[in-house]
Amino acid sequence: MATFKEFRNNVKPNWCPGCGDFSVQAAIQRAAANIGLEPEQLAVISGIGCSGRISGYINAYGLHGIHGRALPIAQGVKLANRELTVIASGGDGDGFAIGMGHTVHAIRRNLDITYIVMDNQIYGLTKGQTSPRSAEGFKTKSTPEGSIENTLSPLEIALSAGATFVAQSFSSDLKQLTSLIEAGLKHKGFSLINVFSPCVTFNKVNTYDWFKENIVNLDQFPDYDPSNRIAAMNKIMETNGMLTGLIYQDKERKPYEDLVVGFKPEALAKQDLTLSREDFDKLLAEFK
Amino acid sequence: MISQLSWKIGGQQGEGVESTDRIFSTALNRLGYYLYGYRHFSSRIKGGHTNNKIRISTKPIRAISDDLDILVAFDQESIDLNAKELRSGGVIVADAKFSPTVPEGIEARLFAVPITAIAEELGTSLMKNMVASGASWALLGLPLEVFNKAVEEEFGRKGPAVVEKNVEAVKRGAEFILEQAGGPLEEFRLEEADGKQKLFMIGNEALGLGAIAAGCRLMSAYPITPASEIMEYLIKKLPKFGGTVVQTEDEIAAATMAIGANYAGVRTMTASAGPGLSLMMEAIGLSGMTETPLVIIDTQRGGPSTGLPTKQEQSDINALIYGTHGEIPKVVIAPSTIEECFYDMIEAFNVAETYQVPVIVATDLQLSLGKQSCEPLDYEKIVIERGKLQTGELPPLEEHKMFKRYEFTEDGISPRVLPGAKYGIHHVTGVEHDQEGRPSESAANRKLMMEKRLGKLRSLRIRDAIKADAPSEAPDLLIVAMGSTGGTIDEARTRLAAEGITTNHVTVRQLHPFPSDLVEPYLKQAKKVVVLENNATAQLANLIKQNVGYHDKIESLLKYDGTPFLPHEIEKACKEMK
Ligand SMILES: Cc1ncc(C[n+]2csc(CCOP(=O)(O)OP(=O)(O)O)c2C)c(N)n1
Ligand code: SF4
Numbered sequence: 113m114a115t116f117k118e119f120r121n122n123v124k125p126n127w128c129p130g131c132g133d134f135s136v137q138a139a140i141q142r143a144a145a146n147i148g149l150e151p152e153q154l155a156v157i158s159g160i161g162c163s164g165r166i167s168g169y170i171n172a173y174g175l176h177g178i179h180g181r182a183l184p185i186a187q188g189v190k191l192a193n194r195e196l197t198v199i200a201s202g203g204d205g206d207g208f209a210i211g212m213g214h215t216v217h218a219i220r221r222n223l224d225i226t227y228i229v230m231d232n233q234i235y236g237l238t239k240g241q242t243s244p245r246s247a248e249g250f251k252t253k254s255t256p257e258g259s260i261e262n263t264l265s266p267l268e269i270a271l272s273a274g275a276t277f278v279a280q281s282f283s284s285d286l287k288q289l290t291s292l293i294e295a296g297l298k299h300k301g302f303s304l305i306n307v308f309s310p311c312v313t314f315n316k317v318n319t320y321d322w323f324k325e326n327i328v329n330l331d332q333f334p335d336y337d338p339s340n341r342i343a344a345m346n347k348i349m350e351t352n353g354m355l356t357g358l359i360y361q362d363k364e365r366k367p368y369e370d371l372v373v374g375f376k377p378e379a380l381a382k383q384d385l386t387l388s389r390e391d392f393d394k395l396l397a398e399f400k
Numbered sequence: 401m402i403s404q405l406s407w408k409i410g411g412q413q414g415e416g417v418e419s420t421d422r423i424f425s426t427a428l429n430r431l432g433y434y435l436y437g438y439r440h441f442s443s444r445i446k447g448g449h450t451n452n453k454i455r456i457s458t459k460p461i462r463a464i465s466d467d468l469d470i471l472v473a474f475d476q477e478s479i480d481l482n483a484k485e486l487r488s489g490g491v492i493v494a495d496a497k498f499s500p501t502v503p504e505g506i507e508a509r510l511f512a513v514p515i516t517a518i519a520e521e522l523g524t525s526l527m528k529n530m531v532a533s534g535a536s537w538a539l540l541g542l543p544l545e546v547f548n549k550a551v552e553e554e555f556g557r558k559g560p561a562v563v564e565k566n567v568e569a570v571k572r573g574a575e576f577i578l579e580q581a582g583g584p585l586e587e588f589r590l591e592e593a594d595g596k597q598k599l600f601m602i603g604n605e606a607l608g609l610g611a612i613a614a615g616c617r618l619m620s621a622y623p624i625t626p627a628s629e630i631m632e633y634l635i636k637k638l639p640k641f642g643g644t645v646v647q648t649e650d651e652i653a654a655a656t657m658a659i660g661a662n663y664a665g666v667r668t669m670t671a672s673a674g675p676g677l678s679l680m681m682e683a684i685g686l687s688g689m690t691e692t693p694l695v696i697i698d699t700q701r702g703g704p705s706t707g708l709p710t711k712q713e714q715s716d717i718n719a720l721i722y723g724t725h726g727e728i729p730k731v732v733i734a735p736s737t738i739e740e741c742f743y744d745m746i747e748a749f750n751v752a753e754t755y756q757v758p759v760i761v762a763t764d765l766q767l768s769l770g771k772q773s774c775e776p777l778d779y780e781k782i783v784i785e786r787g788k789l790q791t792g793e794l795p796p797l798e799e800h801k802m803f804k805r806y807e808f809t810e811d812g813i814s815p816r817v818l819p820g821a822k823y824g825i826h827h828v829t830g831v832e833h834d835q836e837g838r839p840s841e842s843a844a845n846r847k848l849m850m851e852k853r854l855g856k857l858r859s860l861r862i863r864d865a866i867k868a869d870a871p872s873e874a875p876d877l878l879i880v881a882m883g884s885t886g887g888t889i890d891e892a893r894t895r896l897a898a899e900g901i902t903t904n905h906v907t908v909r910q911l912h913p914f915p916s917d918l919v920e921p922y923l924k925q926a927k928k929v930v931v932l933e934n935n936a937t938a939q940l941a942n943l944i945k946q947n948v949g950y951h952d953k954i955e956s957l958l959k960y961d962g963t964p965f966l967p968h969e970i971e972k973a974c975k976e977m978k
Contacts, residue, residue, distance in 0.1 A: 374641075392613065
């Protein structure tokens with residue numbers, strides 16, 4: 113069985129020292145090893161941004177696509193080969209601005225993939241503009257007088273779009289992050305894991321210390337029941353979206369792949385492409 | 401006896417125009433006639449004038465006719481709008497309900513048949529279509545048993561009572577008109593057809609069928625006119641072959657999902673029209689840059705913006721070729737007949753996988769939606785080629801080495817592995833990359849990679865990259881065109897020949913990379929060249945000038961009012977240009 117070291121390659125990340133994304137990379141590598149995957153069984157599909165580089169830093173099949181489109185690409189991969197474990201990943205701009213349409217629809221489609229968002233409340237790669245996750249009043253290069261738009265709550269959106277797995281974590285809490293990714297990978301259906309992953313270079317407000325002060329860990333509430341959707345929504349609102357842990361999971365709903373008429377349990381990519389003469393004749397007969 | 405005839409049915413959208421046309425033409429197909437249809441419709445579901453025209457012939461035909469023999473009208477508007485198309489001596493069969501009149505200056509025989517009244521008498525006005533088609537059929541003096549058989553098939557699953565009612569409606573329509581006309585009209589008596597039932601379908605169905613034959617098992621798409629029938633056909637058929645169609649949230653998702661699925665090894669396509677194609681541009685670039693196969697169908701319609709969504713145009717040529725930013729290898733194929741729609745899909749998937757490039761199959765609205773007879777399709781011609789796809793076991797990799805997915809090779813095409821393969825791990829990125837797929841900004845690597853990618857298609861020629869019908873060694877005119885216009889051009893050419901004007905005809909099927917070497921000899925020998933296309937800015941002509949030259953010989957015949965060319969328009973223009 114592969115160890116987490118086998119999920120490493122020798123590519124040196126070009127992230128700034130201290131960037132939250134390093135821990136996300138490590139957590140994915142550990143979680144993949146912990147659930148017994150071999151590197152070739154994993155495909156990591158990422159968007160564009162500092163965070164999007166992650167697919168190049170893990171020894172697994174990786175595709176670094178275009179800005180905001182990690183999810184449709186990842187869904188295509190899963191449809192073609194459902195035997196693969198598929199992770200989609202990217203930044204908050206990638207998933208909640210340019211790619212928001214795909215995020216909502218991937219959630220409602222519910223293919224069995226795990227979506228890990230590195231949420232740093234800012235655009236890192238383009239050097240510090242506001243993101244839909246930035247707080248009102250947040251000053252950036254594109255909002256010199258402070259952002260005047262409301263902050264988006266991806267957790268609330270995910271729940272209302274019918275998400276079957278919603279979790280949130282923090283780069284500094286490698287243990288929780290790893291276990292949530294493991295749970296997401298094991299979940300049969302779409303899992304959203306939003307990770308507070310500080311940008312040490314451009315975001316001087318939402319720092320590691322700021323998160324430590326403001327985060328509410330669900331472990332504090334032993335009675336919290338993640339199968340209760342209403343309670344989950346309440347908790348998100350109560351904590352102003354700052355909670356971490358497994359927020360909601362629906363273990364009943366079947367993933368998309370199981371509902372597609374005619375879909376077989378083995379990978380479509382491994383099936384025979386040829387059309388028999390008999391089937392060909394049958395298809396033609398309908399046009400006579 | 402005549403060898404061909406044109407028939408049209410008009411009414412309000414949602415009033416049974418489509419179904420009347422369907423039953424009437426299905427029955428004609430049973431008798432072995434060649435058929436070619438044209439739909440006039442708007443982007444509304446109910447209401448608004450719509451009409452379907454079919455040409456019926458004992459010989460192959462691929463064009464709508466200049467005029468009309470029989471017009472079936474459900475309302476006066478249909479008469480007012482279409483009567484001018486009738487040839488003198490033509491016939492109007494109209495519903496007596498609206499007290500039809502023949503517009504001034506039109507010489508046509510009018511038969512007012514109580515279409516609605518008969519249908520209502522039999523139980524429901526829904527059967528108007530049966531009364532109308534029965535009346536048309538009888539007027540042509542065609543055997544009623546064949547028609548009834550088609551009715552039986554259409555309604556069989558609804559039970560014998562429904563079949564009986566509809567057969568009765570047909571009979572009543574037929575009886576009424578025969579009495580009024582005093583028997584079938586001799587001048588409309590068609591020569592007997594060969595009795596061989598043809599395939600009868602629209603281009604979109606042929607494309608879908610071709611995709612299945614090509615091994616396409618997934619489609620991701622967003623509905624749009626005139627492409628939706630492709631996804632609608634495939635969602636009915638693909639489950640039987642283990643695949644499916646996903647209706648995505650937009651065309652960006654459709655194209656990128658198709659890229660993901662192709663990357664993971666399933667032949668996957670998407671289909672759209674102009675607006676969707678515009679949204680797919682960045683994805684097409686990703687496919688080109690990452691050398692991931694991708695097949696896209698663009699059913700061209702009237703642009704720009706929402707344009708004329710239900711009308712004919714061939715104005716996406718520039719967008720198809722130049723639309724993406726940066727420089728990628730890309731193939732654009734334009735089928736020109738219904739049979740080519742089928743075979744070109746197989747070619748498209750083979751080229752996409754062999755060369756690891758995006759391939760766009762571009763039709764136009766008339767080719768996609770015109771229902772027509774199709775020659776038998778040959779099972780033996782279905783060949784699947786997957787190029788350098790490695791499916792066997794791979795040798796172990798050295799530590800921290802990845803599979804060289806972008807290895808430099810003589811032909812520029814690198815071995816490809818699918819995710820899941822042991823020892824095949826590599827990285828794929830739209831960022832410039834090295835042979836293992838790692839991002840690289842090295843100038844030397846950049847140069848080599850650009851040359852590798854762009855060099856892959858240098859000598860690509862699809863099967864029949866052009867089609868030439870060139871009987872003359874030095875023709876007065878060479879007509880060059882693409883897409884659905886070919887049949888109309890050939891009809892005009894026959895007339896021109898009768899008037900002593902010699903013409904050759906070249907159809908460009910591979911629009912990009914442009915097959916200059918194949919086109920050039922025909923340009924060279926012609927005295928004059930007419931490039932005919934359904935757009936306003938002569939996109940095909942410019943492509944030819946840019947790639948082949950002969951600027952001084954080339955003139956354009958353009959039509960961009962949303963309707964297809966008619967034979968007499970081409971005939972007239974060619975005579976003037978000669
Ligand atoms: C279509 C398109 N628009 C804009 C860009 C430029 N761009 C690249 S990454 C990015 C945003 C990065 O922010 P985020 O997604 O939050 O990722 P981070 O860099 O913070 O990890 C932008 C605007 C692009 N690559 N593509
Ligand atoms: S700019 Fe910010 S997000 Fe990007 S690598 Fe540096 S710290 Fe990380």
